[in-house]
Amino acid sequence: MDSITMSIDEALALCQKALVASGTEEKNAQLVAGALLRAEAEGQKGHGLSRVPSYCAQVRTGKVNGRAVPVVEDIKPGLVRVDAGFGFAYPAIELALPELAARAKTVGIAAAAIYHSHHFGVAGHPCEDLAQKDLLAFVYGNTPSALAPAGAKKKVLGTNPIAFGAPQAGAPLIIDFAVSTVARGKIMAAKQAGKNIPEGWALGPNGKPTTDADEALRGSMVPIGGVKGAALALLVEVMSACLAGAALGVEASSLFDPDGAPPNLGQVILAIDAEALSGGHFSPRLVDLAAVYNSIEGARFPGLKRLQNRRKAEEDGLSVPIALAGEIMKLAT
């Protein structure tokens, strides 16, 4: 037996208990556990339960302040800044979303910049939350550096996701992807399995394409579309690190290693009242666009798989590797 089945609620409670036992304040632990389980249930395991051990370790060493209370600062009618207090990102995002929604409804558009922050999980989640409040949303956030700029060997930029959500009947349209060709986790998995990786995923430390997983991890990830993907990663870095006034990817410490200074990552969230800006045309036009997709063989709006995964997890529970489940249980006791 390699894995056990847990209900989402069981896993949530366990996760929360592990975080509290490590020194996380009750409400913060609830928000963090909620975000991790939401990712896990959607099949985004890299942002799910696998994070619990490293999160707990970082709270224990104080690299993450488990008791941080995020603070909102009013800047202008459409702008707020949120100091995450070197705690987890999720409580800061939780605080920012209603502020953003209220301002976007009044002003028509609003932005929140979160600084002194940490790993923010699935970038599509805050987009989904805002889209469910009838707002169009973008989330920008940086990560420790993993990609080299076009033409260079040294990694500078993060895997910096593009995340976008639009209100839509049924479930929001969500677009959420990292600008690297594949997730770094796939290379880690290849290394653990002692396998090579396909060409095109990564460069070695010498800046040349490699199929060796270990060389790849010491080198850099390849962005989608070469120069264009590297430019996209730069755009996200400017929109997160620079615009939040946070650490650059090259300055940010590891999101896994419990030692060192806090990573001080930045996230920026935008919310737009789409119906107002479009003169009431947004929803009907999105319906028309979806109809075009649905009329074409092979085409579909992205983001449907997360819904299927979530439904399946709600019905059948989560399959958790016993090594990970045991580790979380030990942390919770």
Next chain:
Amino acid sequence: MDSITMSIDEALALCQKALVASGTEEKNAQLVAGALLRAEAEGQKGHGLSRVPSYCAQVRTGKVNGRAVPVVEDIKPGLVRVDAGFGFAYPAIELALPELAARAKTVGIAAAAIYHSHHFGVAGHPCEDLAQKDLLAFVYGNTPSALAPAGAKKKVLGTNPIAFGAPQAGAPLIIDFAVSTVARGKIMAAKQAGKNIPEGWALGPNGKPTTDADEALRGSMVPIGGVKGAALALLVEVMSACLAGAALGVEASSLFDPDGAPPNLGQVILAIDAEALSGGHFSPRLVDLAAVYNSIEGARFPGLKRLQNRRKAEEDGLSVPIALAGEIMKLAT
């Protein structure tokens, strides 16, 4: 002799005269000619003088209303809508930019949606204009469909550019690229030269990769990064067609053919007061990021080539193919 050299001012005057002679109102002609020459001088010939004959033809048939007066509608403190009146896009953009800048300074962030619009040229230009007013900017705009969604054969989405500008000492940082692997113009050029195109640029009408330029033009362009690039093109379509309440790429008529209904394209422009949102950290952090790039062999911020091209064109003039120059001269007389 295949080409003649003209100064930017000569070409500008000629271009303006051709537009006026075709029925474009004086001030509109000035703005359109200015935008085309700015593109031409930066080496973006696909958005430069090559457009003059098709622009003039569309004014003559009434597909573009050369006498349109764009109208701004106030929606919310951070939102405006601009009706381009089925005229050229440039006068509508010209009207939107100061509105946006004023609102972004007061509210902190603002958006303009332009509808009943047309080809909007270099997407980076409005970004550059706003960045020169110390605002961070995004421009989204759709084009007649040219790309197939991931997994499909039929083209649905445009080459929909990603355009971003950030204020920076010296010259703004500009990121501006189409989500297709290459510009459609490169395939047209290959067809004219009777050459094959490399694999990876386009699909034939059967949805399979092709190296035949003619098949490629009847088929669809390949987006960068496969599924991810197609998602990016969808994001831009939602941010332009749906959010402006304009035509979808599949509905929009040709930007070259003088016959048919107006294309009714949409553009959305966002402006953000970066210094305010960042708590004054934006400029210093961007300087730090640029320093990281400059310290790495082979790395550089994108968008520098446009400045070099512009400087060269100002000094040496523009080289214009005699066939094109002759055609524009004929239109101007």
